[in-house]
Amino acid sequence: MDNQYFAAKEAKEAVAVMMAKMGAWTNNLQANGYLEKLKSSWSAYHGAYYSDATSGHQITFGGVEGELVNLPVNHVRNLGTHILNMTTSTRPSMEARATNTDYKSLTQTLLANGLLEYYMREKRLERYLKTAVEYAIVMGSGYVRLSWNSTSGEMYDFNEDTQSPIYEGDVEFSNLSPFDVVVDSTKEHQNHDWINCRSWKNKHDLIAKYPEFSREIAGLKTKSQLQDQMMISIAFDETDDVSIYEFFHKRSEALPDGRYILYLSPEIVLYDGPLPYRQIPVFRISPSDILGTPYGYTTLFDLLPLQDAFNSLMSTVLTNQNAFGVQNILVPRGADIVISQLSGGLNIIEANTQVGEPKALNLTQTPAEVFKMIEVLRQEMETLSGVNSVARGQPEASLNSGAALALVQSMAIQFMSGLQASYVALIEDVGTALIQTLKDYAAVPRVAAISGVRSRTYMKEFKGDDLQAVSRVVVDVGNPLARTTAGRVQMAEQMLQMGLIKNPNDYFTVINTGKLEVLNEGIQAELLLIKGENEKMMGAEGVPVLDIDDHRNHIIEHKAILADPDLRRDPMLVKLVLSHIQEHIDALRNGDPDLLSLLGQQPLAPQGPPPGAPPQGPGPKANGPMADMMMPPQQGIQGMIQDGARIQGPGIEGGVGMPNMPKPPAPFKDLPTNPADVPLQ
Numbered sequence: 001m002d003n004q005y006f007a008a009k010e011a012k013e014a015v016a017v018m019m020a021k022m023g024a025w026t027n028n029l030q031a032n033g034y035l036e037k038l039k040s041s042w043s044a045y046h047g048a049y050y051s052d053a054t055s056g057h058q059i060t061f062g063g064v065e066g067e068l069v070n071l072p073v074n075h076v077r078n079l080g081t082h083i084l085n086m087t088t089s090t091r092p093s094m095e096a097r098a099t100n101t102d103y104k105s106l107t108q109t110l111l112a113n114g115l116l117e118y119y120m121r122e123k124r125l126e127r128y129l130k131t132a133v134e135y136a137i138v139m140g141s142g143y144v145r146l147s148w149n150s151t152s153g154e155m156y157d158f159n160e161d162t163q164s165p166i167y168e169g170d171v172e173f174s175n176l177s178p179f180d181v182v183v184d185s186t187k188e189h190q191n192h193d194w195i196n197c198r199s200w201k202n203k204h205d206l207i208a209k210y211p212e213f214s215r216e217i218a219g220l221k222t223k224s225q226l227q228d229q230m231m232i233s234i235a236f237d238e239t240d241d242v243s244i245y246e247f248f249h250k251r252s253e254a255l256p257d258g259r260y261i262l263y264l265s266p267e268i269v270l271y272d273g274p275l276p277y278r279q280i281p282v283f284r285i286s287p288s289d290i291l292g293t294p295y296g297y298t299t300l301f302d303l304l305p306l307q308d309a310f311n312s313l314m315s316t317v318l319t320n321q322n323a324f325g326v327q328n329i330l331v332p333r334g335a336d337i338v339i340s341q342l343s344g345g346l347n348i349i350e351a352n353t354q355v356g357e358p359k360a361l362n363l364t365q366t367p368a369e370v371f372k373m374i375e376v377l378r379q380e381m382e383t384l385s386g387v388n389s390v391a392r393g394q395p396e397a398s399l400n401s402g403a404a405l406a407l408v409q410s411m412a413i414q415f416m417s418g419l420q421a422s423y424v425a426l427i428e429d430v431g432t433a434l435i436q437t438l439k440d441y442a443a444v445p446r447v448a449a450i451s452g453v454r455s456r457t458y459m460k461e462f463k464g465d466d467l468q469a470v471s472r473v474v475v476d477v478g479n480p481l482a483r484t485t486a487g488r489v490q491m492a493e494q495m496l497q498m499g500l501i502k503n504p505n506d507y508f509t510v511i512n513t514g515k516l517e518v519l520n521e522g523i524q525a526e527l528l529l530i531k532g533e534n535e536k537m538m539g540a541e542g543v544p545v546l547d548i549d550d551h552r553n554h555i556i557e558h559k560a561i562l563a564d565p566d567l568r569r570d571p572m573l574v575k576l577v578l579s580h581i582q583e584h585i586d587a588l589r590n591g592d593p594d595l596l597s598l599l600g601q602q603p604l605a606p607q608g609p610p611p612g613a614p615p616q617g618p619g620p621k622a623n624g625p626m627a628d629m630m631m632p633p634q635q636g637i638q639g640m641i642q643d644g645a646r647i648q649g650p651g652i653e654g655g656v657g658m659p660n661m662p663k664p665p666a667p668f669k670d671l672p673t674n675p676a677d678v679p680l681q
Helices: 011-031 034-045 075-088 103-121 125-139 203-209 211-218 300-324 368-385 402-415 417-441 485-497 504-513 521-538 551-563 571-590 593-598 636-645
Strands: 060-062 068-070 093-098 142-149 155-159 164-167 170-176 194-202 241-249 259-265 268-273 282-285 328-330 338-341 347-350 359-361 446-451 457-462 470-476
Touching: 011 034, 011 194, 011 241, 011 259, 011 268, 034 075, 034 125, 034 300, 068 300, 075 125, 075 300, 075 368, 075 417, 093 103, 093 417, 103 125, 103 417, 103 446, 103 470, 125 142, 125 170, 125 282, 125 417, 142 194, 142 417, 170 194, 170 417, 194 203, 203 211, 203 241, 211 259, 211 268, 282 417, 300 368, 417 470, 521 551, 521 571, 551 571
Parallel strands: none
Antiparallel strands: 060 068, 093 470, 142 170, 142 282, 155 164, 194 241, 241 259, 259 268, 328 359, 338 347, 446 457
């Protein structure tokens, strides 16, 4: 019996075992019915209810002689699309977090936030995330794969030895379906040790990149020839794409460096080495999981039988209308009807009325129970999916206020909390992996269009070292009410009444996006400025004071530097901080009152003696040992700065502390300094 871990075996042996596991995975899916469930959900979502994928978008006829009319009305697609839009319509805000809170780390997080926005917008990461959500809604799970492409981006150098260009490289994304990802089917969780995924690549590109395997690659079956059980059964045009597999194994006790194998078959191993990423770069999203299995579960599975019943009843109504829609006339036998035509298109009908008159035969009437059942099925599908009538644009007549509509729609969003939580986790994982990959591989400077204030952009040069302080990415989902138009309007109106919105741009930004960051951008920028000034002063560097500063907040935050007892023992730092605080006080006292009033700051009264006070002058000089302590202190912080030479701290030369105590009188100079030396009486 071979006790060696398959993932630790030689590359070709490990690939052979992996290929066998892929076959077992497919057999398990087919045996437990999950494969058929995936195909049925995919078919229903795309309207393929009958013979082929296109029949769902036209009326077809069935029965022995085509007497039955098949009418599909695709509520599954409609409900699934609403779930997708409610989940992804408002982008959750991503925020990079740093390991420290110093100024450099905070500025790196701002760069990271801009890069996340750049990749979401310019590199279409948001599109891949949305596609993964759609896969999860339709087939229970979806995947986003991240990779570093060293031949992407602009060329920045040329290798003279190999006569080949050297590129910047960049992060690339792709989507994988449940048919393309194989894991250990015995796991009851998603913390997998290994993942094997499949993608498609033009075989001629592979031959050009790996000429040593040209003959073997040319003999591989293409995508159109591989109609296996892991693919949706639809017709493919002829293609040159072949399947390429990637085996990822995380770092563990058995494989401390992890493992990555790129292969086409057991005979064609293109690369074998340690895992090149900090974690397996394949990220999953699922509304929920089938307990005890690694399989995803979606609400659309529950809608499939209801959709079939809905189609059947709609087809029944249309079959009846189609068969008897042309008016039929019932004529009693022996009526002897004769029609004579007059001028002007008039007709004379002669009949034996003793037998009976002809009358219309109404066979198109469908029982009312059929229409009631159709409505019941529609309501049940909305109940199971969590997409109510308000979200579908057909609110009930009783919901006639904006607040009620917003509340009902927010309840629909909260129903999808499982999918929403998985969506947030997916964005966090992909965002963190993106920043980590740029840290590890972005070795040369590159330029990106970084999102600025109010979504304006500017060009920013960066490299991996500029992101070293960033540790992870977190996502804030926000209030479900802010993700509906009615809810955002209500929020904007309330904040306008409270005085929090002060200009039309902020008002419309809240309505359009639901983002409240626009209301405190200036506050955040001011706090970041203060933190930067604090760090510069702690580095013995002076910083200027401007009249437009928020002087009160600057003073409060700057004094926090001296809240550390150790820092107070540094006379230079104390003098620097107090001098800077005094400059803010002078700005409040001597600044333009109109400017301070516009900034919402209260000017200070000019310094001087109060009205009616006697003129100050030198008083009588005190004599004796307590004279130094009786000297009048200097006024304000400036006095503390000027008197720093005579204000000593214990053990500090020239430091700031309590005044020197006078020496004791001569009769007491021989007192013992140690209490233990005092003789007992």
